[in-house]
Amino acid sequence: MSPVFPPxxxxxxxxxxxxxxxxSLEQAPVQLNVNENPYGPSPEATADIARAVGEAAVSLNRYPDREFVELRTALAAYLDTSGGTGVTAEMVWAANGSNEVMLQLLQAFGGPGRVALxxxxxxxxxxxxxxxxxxxxxxxxxxxxxxxDLDAARQLVLERQPSVVLLPSPNNPTGTALxxxxxxMLCEAAASYEPGxxxxxxxxxxxxxxxGTPSALELLPRHRNLVVTRTMSKAFALAxxxxxxxxxxxxxxDAIRVVRLPYHLSAVTQATALAALRHxxxxxxxxxxxxxxxxxxxxWLREQGFEVADSDANFVLFGRFADRHAVWQGLVDRGVLIRETGPDGWLRVSVGTPDEMAAFRQALLDTIDTTEEPA
Incomplete structure (x- = not known):
């Protein structure tokens, strides 16, 4: 038997x-599936980003600042006005999207014999x-x-003793805030066993x-084992x-430095983010x-008879459908792309411009007329 390739x-x-x-935009002119900000950077922000990137380009033969101190300082200043209290540059880490931030956390604190929950x-x-x-x-x-269910969640943490507990707030795909x-409660539970x-x-x-919905940043001074992650992809329109x-x-x-790749944030990325923070x-x-x-x-969705999750995000989870794929496809056929994700029977729509949302509403009504009523 020939070996499997690649191994x-x-x-x-x-x-x-x-x-x-x-x-493509030709296939689906209305794109409401990946929770992007539909409003791009302003001409002023775009010009500043272009200028900053141009300045960085002059020295692209050199490696960027490995510690990206200027960017961490600017991010700390932003967080200090966005729900944080006393956030300093030493408390901030950044990477190529919050995906890489999460992966680095699991590389540093997860691994064989450890649990993520x-x-x-x-x-x-x-x-x-x-x-x-x-x-x-x-x-x-x-x-x-x-x-x-806080009691059940606490019990599961105490039972499995995870090295990392991942809690999106607002939750994706439901939009639910913690x-x-x-x-x-979960920080205290995760601190109660060894090594925590x-x-x-x-x-x-x-x-x-x-x-009125607080940020977990406010709790950083109280819990040494709390990590709060953010991104510039969504609200900052910098996906x-x-x-x-x-x-x-x-x-x-400091621990994440052990697993980060050398010079993982390019000079162009740093310049772009710094310019965006100025705006x-x-x-x-x-x-x-x-x-x-x-x-x-x-x-509107509730008025049409759909079940809708409360949302603190820039998307809405709604249902329930006996055949959600048929509804998703019906929307695509009408030029509107949303996301088939979450629990069975539910769909998620990102929030777009008023014109995009009007197109979504009409396409959904037309699709339901030809497929099914909400389950």
Whole structure:
């Protein structure tokens, strides 16, 4: 028998790579499937980014600042005005998207004989981070309304003693935010066994949370084992720049240095992110518009008889459908691309411009007329 080629790790054989469906604008003019900000950078921000990248290009023959001190300082200043208290550059780490931040956390704190834990439904990449770092993956379950049963969650943490607990807030794909007491309870539980575990609150969509919904950044002074991750891909409208970051105890940032690749943040990435942070108010200026559009979408979907998850993000999970793929395909056939993800029977739509959301609403009504009513 001929050997298998290439000699891929056995547990990876036959697995399809992660990725949302990608269609051209000709196939689907309305793209509402990967939670992008539909409003691009302003001309002023674009010009500043271009200037900064041009300046960086002059010295591209040299390696970038390995510690990206200027960027960490700027990110700390932003976080200090975005829910954090006393965040310093030593408490900040960044990488190529929050995906790489998460992978580095699992590389440093997971591994063989260790456990990573979350509560389903949750971000579909988490088990892949665990798999790629040979960390055992354990998934508890959320309540019917996608909230956490705090007693059950605490019991599972104490039982499995994970090295890393991954808690998106707002949760992807449901949009559900965590109350502070949930974060505190799980941080205390993860600190109660040896050698203890980290609680990672993934706030990729944190800037979109509703008024009165606190950020886990506020809890950093209380819990040394708390990590809060953010991204510039969503609210900052910089998905193409690939810049994610975290805030945590400086000792956690120091530990990540052991597993990071040399010079992992390019000079171009650093220059782009720094320029964007200089324009934070204008780049974040459409967040309120997107929140309002999200809330209007939730209300409209419920008026049509759909079940809709409460959302603090820039997307909405709705259902339930006996054949969600048929509904998804019907929308694609009408030029609207959303995401077939989450629990069976549910679909997720990103919040776009008013015109895009109007197109989505009409396409959904037309599709339901020819397929099915909500289950």
């Amino acid at each position: 891929l790790r056995e547990e990876l054989q036959g697995i399809e790579p992660y990725g949302a469906p990608q269609l 979350s509560f389903a439904p949750t971000y579909s990449m988490y088990p892949e981070y665990a798999r790629d770092t040979m960390t055992e993956w354990v998934a508890g379950h959320r309540a019917e309304d996608f909230s956490l 109350p502070p007491e949930a974060v505190t 575990g980290l609680v990672v609150v993934d706030e990729a969509y944190g800037e979109f949370r509703r008024a 193409g720049a690939r810049l994610g970051y975290l805030a945590a105890d400086p000792a956690i940032c 934070a108010p204008e780049l974040l200026g459409r967040v309120d518009d997107l929140r309002a559009e999200r809330d209007e979408t939730v209300t």
